Amino acid sequence: MSMPTIRHVRAFTVRGGGADYHDQAEGHWIDDHVSTPLARYPEYRQSRRSFGLDVLGTLVVEIEASDGTVGFAVTTGGEIGAFIVEKHLVRFLEGQWVTDIEKMWDLMYFGTQFYGRKGIVLNTISCVDLALWDLLGKVRKEPVFQLLGGPVRDELQFYATGARPDLAQKMGFIGGKMPLQHGPAEGEEGLRKNLDRLADMRNRVGDDFWLMYDCWMSLDLRYATRFAHLAQESGLKWIEEALSPDDYWGYAELRRKMPPAMWVTTGEHEATRWGFRMLLEMGCCDMIQPDVGWCGGITELIKISALADAHDALVVPHGSSVYSYHFVVTRHNSPFAEFLMMAPKADEIVPMFTPLLLDEPLPVNGRMKVPDTPGFGVRLNPACTLHRPYEH
Known part of the structure; x- marks a missing residue:
């Protein structure tokens, strides 16, 4: 089977639930009086949303192959993650064989190391990586666990x-x-x-x-x-x-x-x-x-x-x-x-x-x-x- 290449990468954001599962309406157990590092301040004690736990939203990454197959994944990342994907990471992805996941991970990680290493950058790399595995599974018609x-x-x-x-x-x-x-x-x-x-x-x-x-x-x-x-x-x-x-x-x-x-x-x-x-x-x-x-x-x-x-x-x-x-x-x-x-x-x-x-x-x-x-x-x-x- 001829292996396709990556044709295009797109990054989206979504609000309200999804992968950023802290992005919930008032009264949800996940937000209501949960001990946090900021609970030392009474004004941030009752709700985790009060200090911005829900600010990021969900990041969605779609990766389209040259044969039209589309893989996708979601994580916490929102608009910051979308910027990193569209303005930086795409150069390491488009044109690569869909099988070359290890190489693409290496390029993304070491290409962002000067401002990344952890946090939102790794969230974003994770989302791209998961979308690559989803794409490869669809191209090969196999579940990821196989x-x-x-x-x-x-x-x-x-x-x-x-x-x-x-x-x-x-x-x-x-x-x-x-x-x-x-x-x-x-x-x-x-x-x-x-x-x-x-x-x-x-x-x-x-x-x-x-x-x-x-x-x-x-x-x-x-x-x-x-x-x-x-x-x-x-x-x-x-x-x-x-x-x-x-x-x-x-x-x-x-x-x-x-x-x-x-x-x-x-x-x-x-x-x-x-x-x-x-x-x-x-x-x-x-x-x-x-x-x-x-x-x-x-x-x-x-x-x-x-x-x-x-x-x-x-x-x-x-x-x-x-x-x-x-x-x-x-x-x-x-x-x-x-x-x-x-x-x-x-x-x-x-x-x-x-x-x-x-x-x-x-x-x-x-x-x-x-x-x-x-x-x-x-x-x-x-x-x-x-x-x-x-x-x-």
């Missing part, structure tokens, strides 16, 4: 992230991860509320259901250590992203001070093999949680996962819908997956990137067989308005 070597299990099993682990248990998930609501600035009263909420949820779900807390970079080492030891009475399975993602030394110390049965997990806001190398070589955590839409895409996640395997660490990607499902099903060191409960009250299962993607597979009784549709197997919803702020 391109990655094929599945190592018949189905995925999930834990749920949301405000109601007790409801997630009834839906068949293996565990529930709650957002921590009160940070160090709320003192002993806040600490007690966090512990009481955990104890109440443990009473609701019984002893065998996993319970975890997502701390979203909001704690310091002293608070996190004390909280972990107090929380072990309620059987907390892990404490997630307790510290700033730049504090590798703090994470290493936290892991040394943890109760024996409790894990330290992090990596949602880390990027590239070099960032995860720091976490792994310094012994910062038991499980890494790269977001495939932020860490460098599938191409980089392959390298990150190999590093973790060599360090006997688990890799359970941060919730990113089909983009992580196709990877997790091919890796032995990814024994389960995260499902983000995007219903405002976390009381029903809805597609994670709703309303932007069509055909997103959903877990049933906490399990899912990844569909064998070519590429990532999803479509853009034509009812969502795409805006192309820049062209080349």
Whole structure:
């Protein structure tokens, strides 16, 4: 088969849900009194939107091949990401063979290194990379998981992230991860509320259901250590992203001070093999949680996962819908997956990137067989308005 080349690349933005799942209406659990680094300031404590968590919006990248096949992907990136794609990255893509993904990743990363390395630039590179894998799968008429070597299990099993682990248990998930609501600035009263909420949820779900807390970079080492030891009475399975993602030394110390049965997990806001190398070589955590839409895409996640395997660490990607499902099903060191409960009250299962993607597979009784549709197997919803702020 003659392999097509890349003919054209387009970048769009979308508002309201989608890949920027923090872009929600008022009253959504994902925004309501969640502990953050800015919660030390009372005026930014009640809502994460108050300090701009929803400012970016969704980035959509479409890549059209010379045979007319179109691959696409979505991530958090908005107009800034669209500018980077249209005004910089396209020079590394158009004209290349659709198979040359490793080369294109190398060109994009090292071509933006003078202003990139992490953050929004890596989000953008991730989106392009995922679109390339989607395109290659469609050209070859194979699902991405087959391109990655094929599945190592018949189905995925999930834990749920949301405000109601007790409801997630009834839906068949293996565990529930709650957002921590009160940070160090709320003192002993806040600490007690966090512990009481955990104890109440443990009473609701019984002893065998996993319970975890997502701390979203909001704690310091002293608070996190004390909280972990107090929380072990309620059987907390892990404490997630307790510290700033730049504090590798703090994470290493936290892991040394943890109760024996409790894990330290992090990596949602880390990027590239070099960032995860720091976490792994310094012994910062038991499980890494790269977001495939932020860490460098599938191409980089392959390298990150190999590093973790060599360090006997688990890799359970941060919730990113089909983009992580196709990877997790091919890796032995990814024994389960995260499902983000995007219903405002976390009381029903809805597609994670709703309303932007069509055909997103959903877990049933906490399990899912990844569909064998070519590429990532999803479509853009034509009812969502795409805006192309820049062209080349």
